[in-house]
Amino acid sequence: MSVASPGGALPADFARTVAQAVIAEISRRGIVQPEYLDTAQASVYTGMSADWLSKGxxxxxxxxxxxxxxxxxxxVRYKRTDLDAFMAARREGGGR
Incomplete structure (x- = not known):
């Protein structure tokens, strides 16, 4: 999936990376974030595709x-803290 832009379509991975960087900066600055996210927002927030969330x-x-x-x-709405808990419960590797 690509995201439309004035210069053409952006690759989905690039669009997701940019969106995640924006979310991180907003969080760092203490800007208020919504408690509930729609599927598209939850997809960006978690890095999981909207199709995967739908199938889930x-x-x-x-x-x-x-x-x-x-x-x-x-x-459909996802509570941000539920997404955080879901991701934390599936964390793998060192430094749990």
Whole structure:
């Protein structure tokens, strides 16, 4: 998947890296972040694809989420602290 830009499409990995850097800088500066993230935001935040998150919801292996009903069938939201806990529980390697 690519992200549209004025000069053409950006590779998804590059767009994700830039988004993660922006999120890190916002966090470092203490700018308020939303408590709940939609699937696209959760994808950027965790580095997991939106497709993986969707499959995780349908097959029961992904992070916890809420589904808020609306006229379009429901909006999925992930609580930031749930995403942090999900990632921490799967951490591997030294320095746990």
């Amino acid at each position: 919801r349908s097959e029961g292996f992904g992070p916890p989420y809420s589904k808020v009903s609306d006229s379009r069938g429901g909006a």
